[in-house]
Amino acid sequence: MAARSVTAFAPGRVNVIGEHTDYNQGLALPFAIEQGVTVRATAAPGEDGAGGRIEALALDLGERDSFPLRDPGAAEGWRAFVRGAAAELAAAGARPPGALLEISGDVPRGGGLSSSAAMTVALALALLALQPDAPAAEDLRGDPLALARLCSRVENEWTGARTGLLDQLASLCGAREAALLIDFRSLVVEQVPLELAGWRFVVADSNERHSHASSGYNERREECARASELLGVESLRDARPEQLAELPAPLQERARHVVEENGRVLAATRALRDGDMPALGALLSASHASLRDLFAISTPAVEATAARLLAAGAAGARLIGGGFGGSVLALFDPATPLPAGAIAVTPGPGAHAEAG
Ligand code: GLA
Numbered sequence: 001m002a003a004r005s006v007t008a009f010a011p012g013r014v015n016v017i018g019e020h021t022d023y024n025q026g027l028a029l030p031f032a033i034e035q036g037v038t039v040r041a042t043a044a045p046g047e048d049g050a051g052g053r054i055e056a057l058a059l060d061l062g063e064r065d066s067f068p069l070r071d072p073g074a075a076e077g078w079r080a081f082v083r084g085a086a087a088e089l090a091a092a093g094a095r096p097p098g099a100l101l102e103i104s105g106d107v108p109r110g111g112g113l114s115s116s117a118a119m120t121v122a123l124a125l126a127l128l129a130l131q132p133d134a135p136a137a138e139d140l141r142g143d144p145l146a147l148a149r150l151c152s153r154v155e156n157e158w159t160g161a162r163t164g165l166l167d168q169l170a171s172l173c174g175a176r177e178a179a180l181l182i183d184f185r186s187l188v189v190e191q192v193p194l195e196l197a198g199w200r201f202v203v204a205d206s207n208e209r210h211s212h213a214s215s216g217y218n219e220r221r222e223e224c225a226r227a228s229e230l231l232g233v234e235s236l237r238d239a240r241p242e243q244l245a246e247l248p249a250p251l252q253e254r255a256r257h258v259v260e261e262n263g264r265v266l267a268a269t270r271a272l273r274d275g276d277m278p279a280l281g282a283l284l285s286a287s288h289a290s291l292r293d294l295f296a297i298s299t300p301a302v303e304a305t306a307a308r309l310l311a312a313g314a315a316g317a318r319l320i321g322g323g324f325g326g327s328v329l330a331l332f333d334p335a336t337p338l339p340a341g342a343i344a345v346t347p348g349p350g351a352h353a354e355a356g
Pocket of ligand 1: 114321
């Protein structure tokens with residue numbers, strides 16, 4: 001019998017390295033963080049199936065939404081994710097029931113820690129847990145890749161942000177004390193133990209908010225697609241460094257970032273496995289320089305935040321997420337005090353749902 005009330009939690013993520021590589025079939029090394037989004041879902045009695053309504057409350061914002069499952073309709077902001085999650089689950093045959101959804105969280109919104117993917121994953125898991133009897137719901141709950149793709153469609157189709165699978169996979173596959181080496185061509189996710197020997201990853205918010213739908217994110221994705229087309233490769237994963245000189249500006253710079261960033265992901269994975277934290281710090285700063293100079297997604301506020309962290313003694317710092325604002329990740333050795341505003345982040349478990 002279906003649970004009448006469930007609580008789902010989905011974490012945000014930081015990406016150690018491998019930025020703007022996911023939609024280029026490249027590599028990334030994120031970890032799920034302890035902070036995330038919680039959705040408490042209560043089935044609305046007698047309103048199962050396509051005739052029901054979703055009532056959604058964004059508790060932190062003091063806002064609400066209400067829509068019929070039969071025709072959720074488009075909306076802006078957080079409401080687009082709720083409507084999209086319900087509609088995409090219905091389209092996948094998972095028959096989400098009418099429900100009250102109470103949404104709360106502790107990931108800063110638009111801060112580059114993947115608050116929107118965390119919300120979408122938590123919403124999807126909560127609605128699936130309310131409806132375990134539909135075979136499609138059962139299938140989705142046992143298949144993180146299929147669920148990540150569904151949640152990614154919510155962002156792509158319902159908010160217009162053409163983001164990849166990084167955030168959703170990191171949220172769904174997160175593990176305590178491990179980063180995830182994700183290969184976006186094979187879609188294999190491998191755990192890499194995060195044994196930091198007292199070193200700390202921290203994030204500091206630039207306090208500049210971004211929206212992937214309105215920032216240059218889609219433009220960068222378009223530029224990468226165009227670069228692949230000109231090089232005659234399926235994706236930039238297949239581009240060879242010596243080919244890049246053929247490309248016109250700024251496509252050459254964009255492609256060079258992606259090709260070299262994939263190499264840095266492998267180097268960072270080795271540094272972690274060898275416990276070589278200074279090498280990891282240097283790779284973070286190299287990634288940042290590439291995102292700023294070749295991929296052109298930094299801003300003065302992000303630069304000031306990275307400079308502040310380095311001046312406080314960080315071994316390396318880089319912007320994380322889509323760019324154009326958001327947070328900076330930095331690595332501190334065990335002895336250096338953390339500067340004001342820097343929050344330590346540690347890997348936490350992946351998304352999950354429980355009855356009650
Ligand atoms: C955002 C997107 C991801 C990824 C990163 C950049 O977080 O949602 O899919 O492209 O930007 O690495």
